Amino acid sequence: MVSRGTSTGEVNSQPTRAGVRTLVLGGVRSGKSGHGESLLRAHTEVRYLATGPTTSTDAEWVARVAAHRQRRDERYTTLETIDIGGALRSDPHTPTLIDDLGTWLAAELDALGGWGPEPVDLAELRATLCAAIASFTGDLVIISPEAGLSLVPPTPAGRRFQDELGTLNEAVAAACDRVVLVVAGRVVELPANAEAAAPTPVTPVVSSPPSPLAPRPAPGRPERTKPETPAEPGANPTTAPQKSSSVDPTDAEVFETVATPDLGIARAARERHLTLTKPAGSLGRMEDIGVWLASCQGVCPPRPVSAPTVAVFAGDHGVARSGVSAFPPEVTAQMVANIAGGGAAVNVLARRSGATVHVFDMSVDADTAPDVSRFKVRRSSGDLTTTDALSLAEARTALAAGRAIADELVDSGADLLIGGEMGIGNTTPATVLIGTLSRREPVEIVGRGTGIDDAGWIRKTAAIRDGMRRARRHVHDPLSLLASVAGADLTALAGFLAQAAVRRTPVILDGMVVTAAAMVAAELAPGASRWWLAGHRSVEPAHTIALHHLDLEPVLDLSMRLGEGSGALAALPLVASAVDILSTMATFDEAGVSDRDASPTVTDSPSATAPGEPSPTAVAVTR
Numbered sequence: 001m002v003s004r005g006t007s008t009g010e011v012n013s014q015p016t017r018a019g020v021r022t023l024v025l026g027g028v029r030s031g032k033s034g035h036g037e038s039l040l041r042a043h044t045e046v047r048y049l050a051t052g053p054t055t056s057t058d059a060e061w062v063a064r065v066a067a068h069r070q071r072r073d074e075r076y077t078t079l080e081t082i083d084i085g086g087a088l089r090s091d092p093h094t095p096t097l098i099d100d101l102g103t104w105l106a107a108e109l110d111a112l113g114g115w116g117p118e119p120v121d122l123a124e125l126r127a128t129l130c131a132a133i134a135s136f137t138g139d140l141v142i143i144s145p146e147a148g149l150s151l152v153p154p155t156p157a158g159r160r161f162q163d164e165l166g167t168l169n170e171a172v173a174a175a176c177d178r179v180v181l182v183v184a185g186r187v188v189e190l191p192a193n194a195e196a197a198a199p200t201p202v203t204p205v206v207s208s209p210p211s212p213l214a215p216r217p218a219p220g221r222p223e224r225t226k227p228e229t230p231a232e233p234g235a236n237p238t239t240a241p242q243k244s245s246s247v248d249p250t251d252a253e254v255f256e257t258v259a260t261p262d263l264g265i266a267r268a269a270r271e272r273h274l275t276l277t278k279p280a281g282s283l284g285r286m287e288d289i290g291v292w293l294a295s296c297q298g299v300c301p302p303r304p305v306s307a308p309t310v311a312v313f314a315g316d317h318g319v320a321r322s323g324v325s326a327f328p329p330e331v332t333a334q335m336v337a338n339i340a341g342g343g344a345a346v347n348v349l350a351r352r353s354g355a356t357v358h359v360f361d362m363s364v365d366a367d368t369a370p371d372v373s374r375f376k377v378r379r380s381s382g383d384l385t386t387t388d389a390l391s392l393a394e395a396r397t398a399l400a401a402g403r404a405i406a407d408e409l410v411d412s413g414a415d416l417l418i419g420g421e422m423g424i425g426n427t428t429p430a431t432v433l434i435g436t437l438s439r440r441e442p443v444e445i446v447g448r449g450t451g452i453d454d455a456g457w458i459r460k461t462a463a464i465r466d467g468m469r470r471a472r473r474h475v476h477d478p479l480s481l482l483a484s485v486a487g488a489d490l491t492a493l494a495g496f497l498a499q500a501a502v503r504r505t506p507v508i509l510d511g512m513v514v515t516a517a518a519m520v521a522a523e524l525a526p527g528a529s530r531w532w533l534a535g536h537r538s539v540e541p542a543h544t545i546a547l548h549h550l551d552l553e554p555v556l557d558l559s560m561r562l563g564e565g566s567g568a569l570a571a572l573p574l575v576a577s578a579v580d581i582l583s584t585m586a587t588f589d590e591a592g593v594s595d596r597d598a599s600p601t602v603t604d605s606p607s608a609t610a611p612g613e614p615s616p617t618a619v620a621v622t623r
């Protein structure tokens with residue numbers, strides 16, 4: 001199939017460039033600086049090039065500078081300079097924020113005496129700056145005022161500034177990978193050219209909120225977000241799963257707005273916990289889990305979990321041929337047959353909890369049973385070290401398949417979903433995704449997967465390094481990222497996890513591989529992670545980083561590293577118990593048990609005992 005839109009191929013003429021250069025335009029108080037800072041939030045070290053003076057006799061200016069500084073944290077090193085070209089050239093790697101080009105231009109005009117009637121030629125200055133931007137290799141965010149939307153200024157100096165700034169912005173935009181416009185805190189992606197700006201078949205278009213997790217299309221792709229689907233008439237919008245929509249692959253990466261689990265119900269569940277016959281908080285995290293599930297169901301007390309359902313996404317990966325796993329790729333197809341036959345760990349654990357297991361061959365390098373392969377995208381995904389794992393069209397097909405699977409399972413009554421996976425070599429693409437999105441170094445995050453030895457670990461680290469080098473340029477475009485390195489199984493998983501959230505269905509995440517897909521799903525469908533519970537912490541080092549990135553605390557930490565959905569299933573009995581606690585445990589009133597702080601109230605009876613000796617007949621229990 002021919003892909004549409006952007007290509008995931010090698011488009012950068014400088015193969016060592018890993019960063020993204022973004023020009024953030026906006027008016028005064030538009031939110032442009034805050035948005036620019038959010039783009040660099042994942043970095044532990046950011047250089048801040050302040051183009052304006054940080055001290056002044058102008059108290060209002062000092063207050064503005066202080067407000068900006070307060071928003072930034074200790075990760076920032078500030079360099080006050082107007083030689084921003086020189087600063088970029090002297091360190092072209094460290095993630096850098098330039099704030100902003102307007103003050104830089106004003107300072108340059110000051111220095112050149114450019115405010116007078118004689119025009120000064122800034123072409124060389126612009127070209128030098130743009131060359132420095134073009135050769136910058138790290139993440140770079142440049143803030144600049146969009147002054148062209150105001151009236152033509154009444155003074156020659158004002159007109160000079162507005163004209164020069166417009167010309168400068170256009171030149172800098174051409175040197176950047178992305179350009180966004182911030183208006184009233186809303187971020188609009190500006191397409192690279194007229195062709196890219198042409199209307200896409202997808203409607204409607206709404207501007208996305210300035211969430212740091214909001215999907216950020218690649219340069220040239222308009223931002224597209226579907227509005228939340230209205231609930232069925234009469235249905236409680238939080239208790240009724242959203243209606244299923246058949247997912248067209250051409251539209252696969254566009255998700256409806258994810259609703260928030262019901263906060264009112266969460267509050268009611270928390271209050272109910274206080275009435276149950278136990279000291280407040282004594283069931284620890286089990287209490288939180290019950291509250292979470294009640295808020296997902298939109299009802300308190302929650303209904304028992306009645307149809308937990310596991311979907312195992314299976315696929316082979318070209319990279320597995322390079323000795324990155326302890327097992328040969330043939331094991332994927334063999335294990336798919338084992339799971340379909342009910343003999344794998346996932347089946348055993350599911351039987352214990354009454355869960356149903358489905359296995360889906362997305363990209364196994366062999367023929368599998370027809371019912372298992374009905375969503376199959378291709379035989380084995382490409383080797384991520386040298387080529388795109390999928391074409392963009394295949395990635396869309398896989399994403400749509402994952403979404404359709406979530407829809408099918410929810411429509412057939414699943415009230416809790418578990419994503420699992422099976423695929424020899426899949427910890428390599430999963431680690432590449434986590435490393436890329438969390439901006440970690442490969443050696444920090446490489447684990448031993450199925451149990452590779454030291455030589456295998458070295459090969460795997462090199463493969464992850466190569467994959468991350470290819471993936472980095474797609475860090476702001478989840479679909480391209482999936483196509484570039486994830487493969488069909490992990491892409492389908494991402495679609496499945498995001499769609500479950502759209503359908504307001506709670507999910508227990510499994511190990512590192514599933515959580516890697518979840519990180520991309522959270523980019524595709526901001527807010528989806530509120531519908532997810534982390535079942536366990538796998539021994540893979542990347543898993544801890546992924547959980548931290550998603551702000552999820554695992555239920556179990558049992559040193560597991562199997563995959564298949566096993567860690568999530570190990571947590572399922574606890575989740576079911578957490579629900580039962582809220583729904584079937586007796587309250588203090590029902591059981592006639594005295595609550596804490598039940599202060600004895602002595603009656604007016606003349607026969608009252610001495611203070612401190614309450615008699616059973618004379619004491620009324622208060623709560």
Ligand SMILES: O=C(O)c1ccc[n+]([C@@H]2O[C@H](COP(=O)([O-])O)[C@@H](O)[C@H]2O)c1
Pocket residue numbers: 324325326327421422423424425426427428448449450451452510511512513514538539540543560561562563564
């Ligand atoms: O998800 C995890 O935390 C996890 C950790 C280690 C191994 N796995 C499973 O092991 C397989 C991938 O391991 P490997 O060494 O072949 O990349 C794959 O089938 C996964 O289900 C999964």
Ligand SMILES: Cc1cc2nc[nH]c2cc1C
Pocket residue numbers: 327331335421422423450562563564
């Ligand atoms: C046997 C086997 C079972 C698995 N289940 C998930 N990943 C696996 C990897 C292997 C090798």
